[in-house]
Amino acid sequence: MREAITLKKIAETLNISISTVSRALKNHPDISIKTRQKVNELATALDYEPNAYAIQLRTNKSNIFGLIVPSVSLFFYDSFISSVEEECRKSGYSLIILQTSDNPETELDSLRLCRQNRVSGIFICLSPETKNIEPFLKLPKQDIPLIFFDKVPDEENTNRVSHADAQAARLAAEVLLEKNKKNILAIFGNADMSITKRRLNSFSEFMHQKGAGIKVTYVNANNAQEANDCTKKYISAKKKPDAIFCMSDEILTGTMKAIQKAGIKIPQEMGILTMSNGFIPGLYHPEVDFVETSGFKLGKLAFTQMMACVNGTKLNQELTVDCTYISGSSL
Amino acid sequence: MREAITLKKIAETLNISISTVSRALKNHPDISIKTRQKVNELATALDYEPNAYAIQLRTNKSNIFGLIVPSVSLFFYDSFISSVEEECRKSGYSLIILQTSDNPETELDSLRLCRQNRVSGIFICLSPETKNIEPFLKLPKQDIPLIFFDKVPDEENTNRVSHADAQAARLAAEVLLEKNKKNILAIFGNADMSITKRRLNSFSEFMHQKGAGIKVTYVNANNAQEANDCTKKYISAKKKPDAIFCMSDEILTGTMKAIQKAGIKIPQEMGILTMSNGFIPGLYHPEVDFVETSGFKLGKLAFTQMMACVNGTKLNQELTVDCTYISGSSL
DNA sequence: ATCGTTTGCGAAACTGTTTGCAGTGGAAAA
DNA sequence: TTTTCCACTGCAAACAGTTTCGCAAACGAT
Numbered sequence: 001m002r003e004a005i006t007l008k009k010i011a012e013t014l015n016i017s018i019s020t021v022s023r024a025l026k027n028h029p030d031i032s033i034k035t036r037q038k039v040n041e042l043a044t045a046l047d048y049e050p051n052a053y054a055i056q057l058r059t060n061k062s063n064i065f066g067l068i069v070p071s072v073s074l075f076f077y078d079s080f081i082s083s084v085e086e087e088c089r090k091s092g093y094s095l096i097i098l099q100t101s102d103n104p105e106t107e108l109d110s111l112r113l114c115r116q117n118r119v120s121g122i123f124i125c126l127s128p129e130t131k132n133i134e135p136f137l138k139l140p141k142q143d144i145p146l147i148f149f150d151k152v153p154d155e156e157n158t159n160r161v162s163h164a165d166a167q168a169a170r171l172a173a174e175v176l177l178e179k180n181k182k183n184i185l186a187i188f189g190n191a192d193m194s195i196t197k198r199r200l201n202s203f204s205e206f207m208h209q210k211g212a213g214i215k216v217t218y219v220n221a222n223n224a225q226e227a228n229d230c231t232k233k234y235i236s237a238k239k240k241p242d243a244i245f246c247m248s249d250e251i252l253t254g255t256m257k258a259i260q261k262a263g264i265k266i267p268q269e270m271g272i273l274t275m276s277n278g279f280i281p282g283l284y285h286p287e288v289d290f291v292e293t294s295g296f297k298l299g300k301l302a303f304t305q306m307m308a309c310v311n312g313t314k315l316n317q318e319l320t321v322d323c324t325y326i327s328g329s330s331l
Numbered sequence: 332m333r334e335a336i337t338l339k340k341i342a343e344t345l346n347i348s349i350s351t352v353s354r355a356l357k358n359h360p361d362i363s364i365k366t367r368q369k370v371n372e373l374a375t376a377l378d379y380e381p382n383a384y385a386i387q388l389r390t391n392k393s394n395i396f397g398l399i400v401p402s403v404s405l406f407f408y409d410s411f412i413s414s415v416e417e418e419c420r421k422s423g424y425s426l427i428i429l430q431t432s433d434n435p436e437t438e439l440d441s442l443r444l445c446r447q448n449r450v451s452g453i454f455i456c457l458s459p460e461t462k463n464i465e466p467f468l469k470l471p472k473q474d475i476p477l478i479f480f481d482k483v484p485d486e487e488n489t490n491r492v493s494h495a496d497a498q499a500a501r502l503a504a505e506v507l508l509e510k511n512k513k514n515i516l517a518i519f520g521n522a523d524m525s526i527t528k529r530r531l532n533s534f535s536e537f538m539h540q541k542g543a544g545i546k547v548t549y550v551n552a553n554n555a556q557e558a559n560d561c562t563k564k565y566i567s568a569k570k571k572p573d574a575i576f577c578m579s580d581e582i583l584t585g586t587m588k589a590i591q592k593a594g595i596k597i598p599q600e601m602g603i604l605t606m607s608n609g610f611i612p613g614l615y616h617p618e619v620d621f622v623e624t625s626g627f628k629l630g631k632l633a634f635t636q637m638m639a640c641v642n643g644t645k646l647n648q649e650l651t652v653d654c655t656y657i658s659g660s661s662l
Numbered sequence: 663a664t665c666g667t668t669t670g671c672g673a674a675a676c677t678g679t680t681t682g683c684a685g686t687g688g689a690a691a692a
Numbered sequence: 693t694t695t696t697c698c699a700c701t702g703c704a705a706a707c708a709g710t711t712t713c714g715c716a717a718a719c720g721a722t
Contacts, residue, residue: 004678006679017703019701022681051678053387054679054680057708059679072403089430094427094444096426106420117425118382118384142378338710339708348673350671350674353710381709667718669717670716670718676711678707685701688699689698
C-alpha cells in the first residue's frame with residue numbers, strides 16, 4: 001500500500017515546514033514566490049489532493065449531503081437524484097445515495113450512516129411503511145437540515161417539497177371535464193400515502209363541485225399489476241369508461257398493458273390521462289396526455305430549500321412545484 | 332449551531348477520560364461493567380454517533396466508493412447504481428454518486444472529488460467523448476482500485492466489467508436466423524463506442540458465416556431521434572425489412588415510435604428484437620423480445636470485482652455477464 | 663513484608679490540515 | 693553601532709477518535 005501524498009510528505013521532500021507548504025498551495029502572500037513555485041510543482045507532480053477528512057474534521061463541515069430514497073431505479077427517483085446531484089456539483093457538494101427498499105429499518109440504518117458521515121443535510125423520501133418519523137424530526141434540533149420530498153409527512157414545522165398535488169389533480173379533473181368525458185375510471189395509488197390522499201381528495205372534490213352528470217369510479221392500486229387487474233375488470237364491463245385517469249407512471253404502465261391487450265383504440269374508444277414526468281407517456285403511441293410532475297424541477301426546489309436551511313434560514317414549510325398539463329394524443 | 336456529540340463531551344459529563352469512554356462503547360473488557368453501563372446510557376441518550384472523519388483520518392480508510400456515470404437517469408444506469416448501492420450497504424460501504432453529463436472535464440472534476448474524499452475505489456462508466464484515460468489509469472498505481480463498467484476502454488491490465496457483448500449480439504443474430512428473418516434492419520449506437528463495435532462486429536460476423544441468403548442493413552444511430560428517423564426511412568421503402576434489431580433501449584424507443592406511427596403490426600408484418608434489461612420492452616404490446624443485458628447483474632459483478640481489488644487481488648481483466656434471450660411476442 | 667498479578671483507568675501519540683503567533687535573519691534607518 | 697522593520701518561515705494547538713503503553717491500587721500468595 002503506497003501512502004497517500006500529504007502536506008507532510010511534500011514538506012519533508014523540500015525540507016520546509018508543513019505550514020509553509022499549506023500556505024504555498026493557497027498562494028498565501030506570506031510565502032516567497034520561489035517557494036510557492038517549488039511547492040506547486042512538486043504537488044502537481046505527485047498528484048497531491050488535500051485530504052477531505054482532515055479538513056472536515058477540522059472545520060466540522062462536510063460538503064456532503066445524504067439522499068435517502070426507496071429505490072434509485074424506480075420511475076421518478078432517478079430524475080430527482082439526477083437533478084439534485086447536478087445542483088450539488090454546482091455548489092461544491094457531493095451526494096451520498098442510500099436506498100431503503102421501503103424498509104423502515106433500512107431507513108434508520110441510512111439515517112445512522114448519514115449522521116456518522118456528518119452530512120450537511122439530508123433529503124429523504126419516506127417509505128409508505130414508516131410510521132415513526134421521530135428519529136428524523138430530531139435532526140433539525142441537532143442542526144442537520146432535513147428536507148422531505150415527494151412522499152412527505154403531514155407534520156407541520158418541517159421542510160417539505162412536493163408537487164402541488166392538489167393543484168395537479170384538480171388540473172387533471174378539469175382537463176377531463178373539458179374533454180367532455182362522462183364515465184371516468186380514476187386509479188390512485190396506495191391509499192395510506194399522503195400523496196394519494198391529497199391527489200384523490202382534490203380530484204374528487206372538484207368532480208363533486210363541477211362534475212355534474214359525470215360518473216367517476218375511484219380505485220386504489222398498490223402497483224402496476226393491481227392497476228392492470230382493475231383496468232382489465234372495468235374495460236370489459238358492459239358500460240366501458242370513456243376515460244381512465246392514472247395517478248402515476250407506475251399505474252399507467254399497468255393500465256396501458258390491459259388496454260393494449262384488449263385492443264382498445266386510443267383516443268377513439270377511450271381517453272387516457274396520467275401524471276408523470278413525461279418519459280413513459282412519450283413511449284406509447286399515441287403519446288399519452290399527462291399532468292407534468294417533474295422530478296427535475298422537484299430536485300431543484302429541494303436543493304434550493306436545502307441551501308436556505310444550510311445558510312440558516314428556517315423555513316419549516318412545504319414548498320410545491322406547480323404542475324402543467326402537457327397535451328398528448330390520448331384524450 | 333449546537334456542537335456535535337463527541338467522546339470528549341461524554342467524558343467530561345461523566346468525569347472520566349476519553350479513552351475510557353471509547354473503550355466502554357466498544358464493550359472493552361478492561362472497563363468495569365458499571366462504567367460501561369453509565370457510558371452507554373449517556374451515549375444513547377445523546378444520540379452519539381462516532382465521527383466517521385476522525386476514524387477515516389486515523390485509519391486512512393474510507394468505506395466509501397465513488398461511482399461516476401454519465402447520468403443517473405438514463406436507461407440502464409439507475410439499475411446498475413441500485414445494484415451497486417445494495418451491495419455496498421451489505422458490506423458496510425457507502426456510495427458517492429457523480430454525474431458527468433458525458434463531459435470529459437466534469438469527469439476529471441469527479442475524479443478529483445473522489446480522490447479528495449479518499450474513496451476506497453471508483454466505478455466509472457466513461458463518456459464516449461473521453462479520449463485521454465491516463466488520469467484514470469494512474470489510480471491503481473496509487474492503490475485506488477478502479478473498475479470500468481459498461482463502456483469500457485480497450486486497455487489491457489485494467490479491471491472491466493461489461494455485458495458479454497459479442498456473445499449477446501451473436502445470440503441476437505442466432506435468434507433472428509432461427510425465426511427465419513430474411514431482410515433485417517440492424518440499428519446500432521454511436522460508432523465510436525467500443526460497445527457498439529463489439530456488438531456490431533459479432534453480429535455481422537455471425538451473419539457472414541451462417542446467414543446465407545439473409546440481407547442485413549446496418550445503420551448507426553446516436554440517439555432515439557436518429558433511430559426514429561432511420562426506422563421511418565426503411566419501413567417506408569418498397570421492400571420493408573421483416574425484422575428490426577435494436578442494439579439498446581434508447582434505439583428501441585425511437586424505432587418503436589416510428590413503427591407504431593406507421594401502424595405496422597407486430598409481429599405479423601415485422602419482427603422486433605432488442606437488447607435491454609427488460610423494463611422498456613415490457614411496456615409495449617406485444618412485449619418486445621430482447622437479449623437481456625441486466626444492469627443489476629452487471630452491478631453485482633462490478634462490486635465483486637471491486638471487493639477483490641480492495642482485498643488485494645489484482646485481477647486486471649475484463650469480466651463479463653452472460654446474456655440470455657428472453658422471448659416476448661414481437662418475433 | 664515482599665512480590666507478582668489482576669483490575670480499572672488515564673496519558674499521550676497519531677492521522678492531515680489550518681492558523682495565530684513567534685521567531686529569524688537581513689537590510690535600512692537612526 | 694544599535695534599533696527598527698520587513699519578508700519569510702516554523703511551531704504548536706485544535707479537530708475526534710483509536711490505540712498503545714503504562715500507572716496505580718487491590719489482592720493473594722509466599
